[in-house]
Amino acid sequence: MNLPTSRRWLLASGAALGAVPLLPATVRAETAPKRLVAGTGSLEVDGKPARVFRLTGPDGRPGITLEPGERFAVDLVNQAGGRTIIHWHGQLPPWTDDGFPWPQTPPIAPGATKSYDFAPIPGTFWMHSHQGLQEQGLMAAPLIVRDAAELREDRQDIVLLLHDFSFRAPDELLAGLIRTTPEQAHAMARQIENLSSPQPPSRSAGQSGMTAMPMNGMHMGSGMAMDLNDIAYDAYLANDRTLSDPEIVRVGKGGRLRLRIINGASASQFWIDLGSLAGRVVAADGHPVHPVPGSRFPIAIAQRLDILIDLPRHGAFPVLAQVEGRRDRAGIVLATQGARIGRIAALAPHPAKPVDNTLEARLSAMRPIRPRRPDRVHRIVLSGRMTPFAWALNGQYWPKIEPLMLTKGQRVEIELVNRSMMAHPMHLHGHAFQVIALDGKPIAGAVRDTVLVQPRMGSVRIAFDADNPGRWAFHCHNLYHMMTGMMMEFRYHGIV
Ligand SMILES: [Cu+2]
DSSP: OOHHHHHHHHHHHHHHHHTGGGSOHHHHGGGSOEEEEEEEEEEEETTEEEEEEEEEOTTSSBSEEEOTTOOEEEEEEEOSSSOBOEEEETOOOOGGGSOOOOTTSOOBOTTOEEEEEEOOOSEEEEEEEOSTTGGGGTOEEEEEEOOHHHHHHTOEEEEEEEEEEOSSOHHHHHHHHHTSOHHHHHHHHHHHHHOSSOBOOOGGGOOTTOOOOOSSEEEOTTSOEEEOOSSOOSEEEETTBOTTSOOEEEOOGGGEEEEEEEEOOSSOOEEEEOTTOOEEEEEETTEEEEEEEESEEEEOTTOEEEEEEEOOSSSEEEEEEEEBTSSBEEEEEEEOTTOOOOOOOSBOSSOBOOOOSHHHHHOOBSSOOOOOOOSEEEEEEEEEETTTTEEEETTBBTTBOOOEEEOTTOEEEEEEEEOSSBOEEEEESSOOEEEEEETTEEOOOOEESEEEEOTTTEEEEEEEEOOSOSEEEEEESSHHHHHTTOEEEEEETTOO
């Protein structure tokens, strides 16, 4: 006897539909998908031309911006000249819309279009290829979802996307790290891509027991050595430009700004430097946090920071991002009308210290997860080294991994322990987790999607609700660590 109920529901829906003309245009727009083209283009870097990948939205600009209430209704058109798949980093769609090359969701063939339609969560997100090494070729762009409260704040929205850039082909960069030929590196990347599914590890194939010491260590004052920066890049980009010709952002709205910083680099971490400006961090990875004031903030690979700035006066204000362990930096200039803009050196006077968790320790979620005892606690050990270059989770190297199984409805805690000499920015697909402990010290930290685990037995504990059944990648967001093994699968029971 469901029929009367259904009919009543339909009538109610019909009545609601009658009200549609009164809704704002942004809500009605869900019927027209936005066109996003994954293609190629040319980019001039310090006067030299380069062929790069591009992700171009409907307005001809990089990526997608959604207004409050808009669905993520996107037709992704592959004009990249090869297969691609784009991941909507930090968003929580059904797993088949996540943009990861599972056997059930293969990469998009050249010339083909794939449609996506899900309800996005608001905040600063980004999109990048999850196919081979395309991300290093700049297949990355902002994904901004505005919300009504932000609009009421009436701040000027400024997006700053960071990249690391090399004129060398990504295959060549990987080959340099694993000390093989670009052809073999290319073949290795293809082999991972073409794998129909992750396979259980064979006991004899372990790469453990190697005793080589790291080669590229940065020696810290205390005699501690740690590894930074696998690759010497040719340039670092802020919104595709170097400091020889930075983007000048004209600021108005009384100098009230929301800066959305995205670390879209493949293997580089930065210190954000606001110079003389005072800022306050109000969101981490798109999720609101209690404001943290400051003018220097670390940002690990794949992380985002929303920083509110109120300009104190007219003038030109550089916002810089300096690479950890190096003098190199990138940035943009915020300038009021008529301000004089001086040249900014691409090299800072001194190398920046390693990116750390000093900011992480100060962050606390505006909307924490509900307090609850965990149903499951898993420990994941991060290991690996520079020579030979290979990185593992629980001693397993993707794609030879056993999935970590999740049960829907459970509260899960993961203890991440880093036995390597390098920090790893760990990213979970399809879930936002809360950081609940740093190096053994409990905190009520940020809700986010990427967290840095410090080297030399650094640890981070995260908690999340298993509320999005599917197959989800969990990996280090250093592209070369991921490509040489540092990835695993979280799979829900009942999903095959
Ligand atoms: Cu890593």
